[in-house]
Amino acid sequence: MTSEITLFVNPTAGRGRGAHAAQPAASALRAAGFRVRTVSGQDPGDALARARAAVAEGTGALVAVGGDGVAHLALQAVAGTDTPLGLVAVGTGNDFARALGLPVRDPAEAGRVIAEGLKGDGVREVDLGRAGDRWFGTVLASGFDSRVNDRGNRMRRPAGRFTYDLAMLAELAAFRPFPYRLTLDGGEVREIEATLVAVGNGASYGGGMRICPGADLGDGLFDITVVGDCSRRTLLRVFPTVYRGTHVRHPKVTVHRAARVEIAAEGITGYADGEPLGPLPLSVRCVPGAVRVVGR
Incomplete structure (x- = not known):
């Protein structure tokens, strides 16, 4: 080298x-x-x-x-x-x-x-997600969280995690679940009403929000967190637990594991690593050992 x-x-x-x-x-x-x-x-x-x-x-x-x-x-x-x-x-x-x-x-x-x-x-291989020609390391967000991302990107103040928190509160005013079509590993199409669908190669997004707390960078699979058709009150009650990753215990939250995911919903932008990928539908796959990283 x-x-x-x-x-x-x-x-x-x-x-x-x-x-x-x-x-x-x-x-x-x-x-x-x-x-x-x-x-x-x-x-x-x-x-x-x-x-x-x-x-x-x-x-x-x-x-x-x-x-x-x-x-x-x-x-x-x-x-x-x-x-x-x-x-x-x-x-x-x-x-x-x-x-x-x-x-x-x-x-x-x-x-x-x-x-x-x-x-x-200290150099090891880890998995990445891929959507079209775009690679990502952490989480693909879609739904309420990506709408919050849209709003947060338009806000100039405050900085850091508080931007996300305030954008979330503002987005609650127009809150509603979204009709999704979700396909895992080429299986049957699942038609669901959901607040958000997050596809995690890594565990967190938004500065430490552990939306996919069980995600493993080396297992060749995504963790897919689906927050169902909950109310504003339920969302506000569940939201603080995302920082600990304990939201997955809530009955409105389900977690799936798959290597390939297809997500479709009207009027929703997908974000990965906090960057916009484009409107749904999106097809993503987990690519084992796609990048060599330096660390402990």
């Missing part, structure tokens, strides 16, 4: 933490004997092109500095290649880093962990 490492930086992650985090992460990598170069971009398309060029040129690892958005972009560059992915998680959500057991909002420590992993036996 070459000793040159590429830092893939989102300078706007976490209200500017991405730009500030690059230096301590780079210092930790250089102290371990690696040569470090930094790539960014004028927009997501330009940034992805630069990341893919670094991978094609044989960089020793692509280290994404930012949150789940830049991690999602980095996955598009490294998935299906031999190039390891490291994460310096300093964004708002950082759910993929959490799923991998990596440091969050400690760039110097993340740099040290990545350096140790690259020098030792």
